[in-house]
Amino acid sequence: MRPPCHCVLLLLLLFHLSGTWADLDGSFTVRLLQTSTFQNNSFVDTEGLGLLEDIELGSLDKHTWTIRFHQPWVRPALPRSDWDTIQNMIKIYLQQFSYLVNEGAMQKEVPYPFVVQCTAGCQLYSNMTSRIFGYVGYNGQDFLSFSVSNGSWLLSQDTDLSRYVQAFLQNYTAFSELVEVLFNDTCVDDMELLLQYGKAALERREPPVATVFARTPGPAQLLLVCHVTGFYPRPISVAWLRDGREVPPGPGLNTSAVLPNADLTYQLRSVLAVAPRDGHSYACRVRHRSLGTRSLLVPWGSSEVVLITGIGAGVLAAVAVVAIAVLWVWRRRKRQQMEVSESRNSILSNEA
Incomplete structure (x- = not known):
């Protein structure tokens, strides 16, 4: 079954928006979440969400396959012509994705309905390096994961279907080429521009x-x-x-x-x-x-x-001990003063 690899294609399309962040203080993780529900071979419902840490950058309108911007500073980050290109590429990707999933489901006799979930992204560091990751889920269960060390896909569950998808991904050389372009060019080249627009959101601080x-x-x-x-x-x-x-x-x-x-x-x-x-x-x-x-x-x-x-x-412990000691001395002195005062009052009363 071919479709899971195309989760990465959608990631590439939106990374012009969300995957080019440098770190203001440590590192930032960018994730793209895609959920596609296949009711039958002619109807699929797809939802997509782009996140920078916990900031929702944009989502996919499942009816028109266009990008909805969730932050006011996201749209101005790129020229209008770039957004038009990205949206056209998303529509092409989704058409291919649906076709390839249904084709694979027919070949492997996968029963409808079923859900394909993809999570892909990268973690960017202040030294301009990055770490990529990718996970594929099938019907709510872990299916495959991407190993950064050797650039291969690992089985999360050993089934005939997962081995079929793994074999396809291993032979999909275009994937490696797209990832190389993404992390060697896009993430680094657009970093300063996107930081300029999103800096205030990234530096937000709320005390506990x-x-x-x-x-x-x-x-x-x-x-x-x-x-x-x-x-x-x-x-x-x-x-x-x-x-x-x-x-x-x-x-x-x-x-x-x-x-x-x-x-x-x-x-x-x-x-x-x-x-x-x-x-x-x-x-x-x-x-x-x-x-x-x-x-x-x-x-x-x-x-x-x-x-x-x-x-x-x-x-802190020493301060606490000193405070207790001071309080004890103060109470003892106050008690002594009260005893002296009571003694004087008794003497005066006897003399009277």
Whole structure:
């Protein structure tokens, strides 16, 4: 079956738009997602989406096979004539894709309906190098993956159909040539132009908001929950501190995956299981690009949120000890003053 290779062709067409990004701070990944549902040999429903990290650059109008721009700065990045060329190439690609899939389905007696999914893209680094990847799915299951090291397709499931597609892709020399043009020319040549238009979106920073609360699933267990939300970009570090020292990974510590919010920010939860009244102090520490060198520190049992700058766990513990000592001395002195005052009042009362 020939069709999966043509997912890469669509990627090439849209990479004039999305695959030419250099990195402002680390690396960026560009992905093209394609889902084609074949109801029968005469009807196919195709959806396509181009992403830069989590930014939706554009999508495919499945009725007209034209590009819909999701960001105001995407269309001006290229001349109108270039967009016309890209859209014409997309229409040609989709016609060929549908034809070749149906042809392969007939040869291998694949029953309708079925779904072909493709994910392809590249990760671009600040030193102008790149890493490419490609995955093919069939009916919601991994089918093939692309190996960058030797330029070959690997079986994700060993079936007669997957071996048939793998053999075709290995012999499709035009694929290698197109990839070479893409990464040696397009990604590098258009990089500065696209950065100029998308820089503000790529540099967007939203600071996290963190809260700590507790749950008691049983009398012998206390679950401390650190909920962090509203942050952008996605990378974030969340850790628990016990008496100022970071809690190492273990069965009692469970941190969720980063999940999207409706406002294009992210959230996650970190849950720490502790024994009730164990005598330790706990705090949730959050590090994020929007905070710079500072960290967000939310102690358990306190509504106060603290921003700390470059303070290590040992220093935090020492500060806590000093604060407790100062508070103890202050209370002792106050108690002594109250005892002296009460003694004086008693003497004066006796004299009267």
